[in-house]
Amino acid sequence: MNRHFTSWLAAPxxxxxxxxxxxxxxxxxxxxxxxxxxxxxxxxxxxxxxxxFGAAMAAxxxxxxGAAGIVTLRLAISAVVLLALCRPRVRGYRxxxxxxxxxxxxxxxxxxxxxxxxxxxxxxxxxxTLEVLGPLVLSVVTARQAASWLWAGLALAGVALLGRxxxxxxxxxxxxxxxxxxxxxxxxxxxxxxxxSHFPKADGLAxxxxxxxxxALPIGIADAGSSLLDPVTLGLGALVALxxxxxxxxxxxxxxxxxxxxxxxxxxxxxxxxAATAGYLVLGQSLNAADLIAIALVVTASAGAVRSxxxxxxx
Numbered sequence: 001m002n003r004h005f006t007s008w009l010a011a012p013x014x015x016x017x018x019x020x021x022x023x024x025x026x027x028x029x030x031x032x033x034x035x036x037x038x039x040x041x042x043x044x045x046x047x048x049x050x051x052x053f054g055a056a057m058a059a060x061x062x063x064x065x066g067a068a069g070i071v072t073l074r075l076a077i078s079a080v081v082l083l084a085l086c087r088p089r090v091r092g093y094r095x096x097x098x099x100x101x102x103x104x105x106x107x108x109x110x111x112x113x114x115x116x117x118x119x120x121x122x123x124x125x126x127x128x129t130l131e132v133l134g135p136l137v138l139s140v141v142t143a144r145q146a147a148s149w150l151w152a153g154l155a156l157a158g159v160a161l162l163g164r165x166x167x168x169x170x171x172x173x174x175x176x177x178x179x180x181x182x183x184x185x186x187x188x189x190x191x192x193x194x195x196x197s198h199f200p201k202a203d204g205l206a207x208x209x210x211x212x213x214x215x216a217l218p219i220g221i222a223d224a225g226s227s228l229l230d231p232v233t234l235g236l237g238a239l240v241a242l243x244x245x246x247x248x249x250x251x252x253x254x255x256x257x258x259x260x261x262x263x264x265x266x267x268x269x270x271x272x273x274x275a276a277t278a279g280y281l282v283l284g285q286s287l288n289a290a291d292l293i294a295i296a297l298v299v300t301a302s303a304g305a306v307r308s309x310x311x312x313x314x315x
Contacts, residue, residue, distance in 0.1 A: 040258030044267040047251035052128070052275040054243030056282035059119050061240065064233045065224040067116040072213070072220025073228060073237030075112060078245035079206070079213040088203030097198045104191040104204065105211025111184035113216065114177045121174030123285040125276025129298045130159065130175060132272055134182030135189055136302050151304040158297030161290055205249070269302035 058070050065073065118127040136155050140148040195204035220228060227233060259267075272295045279285035 036258045040255045041267060043251045043255035044259065045270075047248040047255065048268065048271055048274045049278075050243050050251070051248040052124070052271065052278040053282060054240050054245075054248075055115075055119060055275070056124055056278040057236075057243065058116065058240045059124065059283055061233065061236055062120050064230070064236075065220075065227045067120040068113060068216075068222075069220045069224025069228055069233075070237060070240065071112050071116045072216045072224070073234065074241045074244060075109065075209065075213040075216045077238050077241035079209040081241070081246050082202070082206040082209050082249075086202050086206040088199070088206050090207075093198070100191065100194045100198050101204050101207045102211055104188070104195045104208035106215065107184050107188040107191050108208055109212035109215040111181050111188055112212070113219065114181040114184065118174050118177035118181060121171040122178065123276075124279035124283060125272060125285065125287070125291065125295060126170060127174065127178045127181075128275035129272040129295055130178035131182045131185060132269070132298060132302055133159065133179070134185035136298075137182075138186040138189060139302075147304075151301040154304070155298050155301035158294045158301065161294040161297065202249070209245075269299055272302075273299050 058074065061070050064070075115127065115131060118131070133155060137152070140152045192205075195208060198204060199207070228237075276285075276287060276291065276295050280287055
């Protein structure tokens with residue numbers, strides 16, 4: 001699942017993106033107006049709904065073009081839309097700048113490929129719960145506080161519950177793909193922040209999405225072949241791209257201008273719960289008591305880890 005979890009570490013905002021700078025001094029800011037905060041929260045929650053329900057819709061399309069094929073359509077269409085909207089310049093950048101954006105694109109492509117392979121094998125709620133461990137571990141490690149390890153233990157308890165009755169008989173390959181996506185999500189956070197410091201506005205994101213689409217294209221063609229050109233599949237793939245990428249990215253960029261990054265990150269911690277709901281409503285993936293408890297543990301641990309990470313700034 002393509003995410004902008006750049007604010008998980010609550011770092012300074014640069015050109016609409018967050019720049020990770022753990023050593024930055026604390027800056028005191030005035031409280032934001034309540035109306036502005038409420039609007040920002042609504043934007044974040046709206047982005048989560050679009051993102052997770054877009055992933056659920058993508059899973060419905062797997063029989064038409066396979067997981068790799070749908071990822072390819074999503075990335076390619078998202079790249080076309082973002083490049084057309086942002087029109088990023090390509091001259092005047094150093095080799096180091098391009099190395100960052102290419103690395104970011106590799107992380108986007110790999111994260112999405114692995115995540116979609118995961119939800120092709122295990123329930124959406126379980127996949128997202130496992131995937132969110134990447135940002136959680138990154139937040140715990142960078143916080144360097146004893147309390148952070150409590151949240152890590154709580155998250156591990158939730159994952160253990162998944163493997164001992166929650167979500168019933170999870171496919172080992174699906175678990176492995178989700179954990180791989182988790183690792184790449186952590187890399188995505190760091191590279192996204194660096195991209196925001198090297199490129200203005202959303203130019204770096206647009207360029208990285210182009211890199212990701214280029215990398216995914218041969219894999220998607222090999223997996224899905226001519227089915228990628230089916231008009232119905234193309235149309236539904238475009239809808240998935242809009243729901244899962246373009247709309248959430250836009251809502252998130254707007255939200256980051258209205259909310260403290262710490263609040264943003266706590267709200268995004270709700271992703272596993274929203275994903276489980278989308279899996280239930282769209283895919284008919286039932287939830288039992290163990291499922292709900294496992295999700296609640298990971299959501300609580302994620303929010304707690306963010307609050308313990310001592311954000312560098314208030315916006």
